[in-house]
Amino acid sequence: MHPTNRLETAPPARPLRADAARNREALLAAASAEFAAHGADASVADIARRAGIGKGTVFRHFPTKEHLLGAIVLDRLVTISELGEDLLGAGDAGRALLEFLTAACERVQQLDLSFLLAASPAVLAEPAVSAAQERMFGVVGALVARAQEQGAVRADVTGPDVILLMCAPSHAASPLQDSDPGLWRRYLGVLFDGLRPEGAHPLPHPPPAAPVP
Amino acid sequence: MHPTNRLETAPPARPLRADAARNREALLAAASAEFAAHGADASVADIARRAGIGKGTVFRHFPTKEHLLGAIVLDRLVTISELGEDLLGAGDAGRALLEFLTAACERVQQLDLSFLLAASPAVLAEPAVSAAQERMFGVVGALVARAQEQGAVRADVTGPDVILLMCAPSHAASPLQDSDPGLWRRYLGVLFDGLRPEGAHPLPHPPPAAPVP
DNA sequence: AGCTAACCGGACCCGGCGGTCAACTTATTC
DNA sequence: GAATAAGTTGACCGCCGGGTCCGGTTAGCT
Numbered sequence: 068m069h070p071t072n073r074l075e076t077a078p079p080a081r082p083l084r085a086d087a088a089r090n091r092e093a094l095l096a097a098a099s100a101e102f103a104a105h106g107a108d109a110s111v112a113d114i115a116r117r118a119g120i121g122k123g124t125v126f127r128h129f130p131t132k133e134h135l136l137g138a139i140v141l142d143r144l145v146t147i148s149e150l151g152e153d154l155l156g157a158g159d160a161g162r163a164l165l166e167f168l169t170a171a172c173e174r175v176q177q178l179d180l181s182f183l184l185a186a187s188p189a190v191l192a193e194p195a196v197s198a199a200q201e202r203m204f205g206v207v208g209a210l211v212a213r214a215q216e217q218g219a220v221r222a223d224v225t226g227p228d229v230i231l232l233m234c235a236p237s238h239a240a241s242p243l244q245d246s247d248p249g250l251w252r253r254y255l256g257v258l259f260d261g262l263r264p265e266g267a268h269p270l271p272h273p274p275p276a277a278p279v280p
Numbered sequence: 281m282h283p284t285n286r287l288e289t290a291p292p293a294r295p296l297r298a299d300a301a302r303n304r305e306a307l308l309a310a311a312s313a314e315f316a317a318h319g320a321d322a323s324v325a326d327i328a329r330r331a332g333i334g335k336g337t338v339f340r341h342f343p344t345k346e347h348l349l350g351a352i353v354l355d356r357l358v359t360i361s362e363l364g365e366d367l368l369g370a371g372d373a374g375r376a377l378l379e380f381l382t383a384a385c386e387r388v389q390q391l392d393l394s395f396l397l398a399a400s401p402a403v404l405a406e407p408a409v410s411a412a413q414e415r416m417f418g419v420v421g422a423l424v425a426r427a428q429e430q431g432a433v434r435a436d437v438t439g440p441d442v443i444l445l446m447c448a449p450s451h452a453a454s455p456l457q458d459s460d461p462g463l464w465r466r467y468l469g470v471l472f473d474g475l476r477p478e479g480a481h482p483l484p485h486p487p488p489a490a491p492v493p
Numbered sequence: 494a495g496c497t498a499a500c501c502g503g504a505c506c507c508g509g510c511g512g513t514c515a516a517c518t519t520a521t522t523c
Numbered sequence: 524g525a526a527t528a529a530g531t532t533g534a535c536c537g538c539c540g541g542g543t544c545c546g547g548t549t550a551g552c553t
Contacts, residue, residue, distance in 0.1 A: 261474025
């Protein structure tokens with residue numbers, strides 16, 4: 068086991084050396100960009116090259132490529148959760164939910180959120196990641212519940228529904244990602260209209276118990 | 281170049297030998313199942329094993345794994361297009377569109393339709409595939425137009441919108457594919473409510489010119 | 494039955510991947 | 524300015540997947 072396979076959280080026993088900290092930051096930035104561009108299949112060699120470091124250095128900071136992915140995913144989850152918690156205090160809960168979904172799609176950009184849910188077991192096994200996932204689930208559930216209390220969202224959808232649906236707009240728009248980067252906003256609009264109570268028709272299938280198996 | 285790298289269409293100059301035809305059918309069935317289970321990354325070796333044939337035989341029928349994928353995609357596109365053309369004569373155009381989308385999601389199941397759009401260049405380069413794609417685009421456009429004329433679908437969405445959105449339900453439900461295989465119906469319901477005119481809010485982004493770059 | 498061309502199959506090649514390691518470099522400390 | 528622990532590196536390994544090939548097999552015709 069490597070000495071520095073921690074995952075962002077918890078201050079290290081001894082602080083990193085200056086150059087190591089720099090490299091780690093560059094590595095995370097490069098990994099984020101490369102995963103965004105090529106999905107979870109981005110190669111470690113490419114990430115290292117983009118970061119301007121050697122391949123070996125990558126594995127010094129993260130024992131496995133999946134752990135590196137886990138760090139990125141964790142960052143996204145925490146960012147989104149914090150944003151959602153801020154919005155929980157907003158007066159207009161429907162607007163807050165829409166704002167939350169917009170920001171979530173924006174942060175995640177083309178890095179498909181779907182692997183936040185169906186991520187490989189190795190990533191989800193990391194306690195920090197699954198904890199952050201639970202946190203986000205809770206936040207979304209609360210936002211949805213408040214929006215429903217105010218009549219801004221139809222009563223027959225659930226938190227897990229919204230979690231599963233929230234990555235749909237950016238995914239639907241992904242074929243035109245390059246030529247029309249803002250298209251996901253349009254499809255988030257369509258989705259949100261589908262979540263509204265006005266003109267809602269009964270849904271032909273019960274909601275899932277949880278967004279993960 | 282292989283002698284039999286055709287792609288379903290056009291009767292061969294000379295008919296295939298009996299065993300070759302059998303193997304080809306088994307190969308297509310196995311490839312369909314394997315692609316459905318593991319996405320486009322399914323390995324040729326696995327496909328051959330499932331079909332009960334040797335790996336070399338796969339490449340005798342299709343010069344490349346991508347051509348094999350192309351054949352599957354082509355089949356899906358043609359099936360869906362035919363179904364859509366049948367439904368063009370239906371009286372209730374809104375119901376027809378919903379039925380079409382339901383059938384499309386059903387046929388495609390977990391085999392994500394997204395690579396019908398963002399498919400690798402090699403697959404789309406095949407004239408038969410791009411022709412079938414154009415055909416499906418036309419059918420969807422016509423179904424949407426008729427539904428709009430009857431006031432069953434909001435006026436500010438377009439054919440390309442629906443094409444991009446039609447794979448969203450099955451994709452959103454995919455994390456729970458195994459535990460709840462019919463969940464996509466629920467999300468198709470949400471999407472379709474979002475496409476209805478009642479309660480529609482203005483969309484924050486213009487529609488794309490075409491669903492492919 | 495016998496002939497032939499089409500067909501089959503799995504051993505093989507090659508490139509790219511994640512991951513390892515021992516030699517080298519450098520930040521830090523006294 | 525040593526001394527040393529921490530950090531870096533890129534050559535290297537094993538593995539896996541797509542694609543090739545040739546010796547053996549078999550369907551179809553006469």
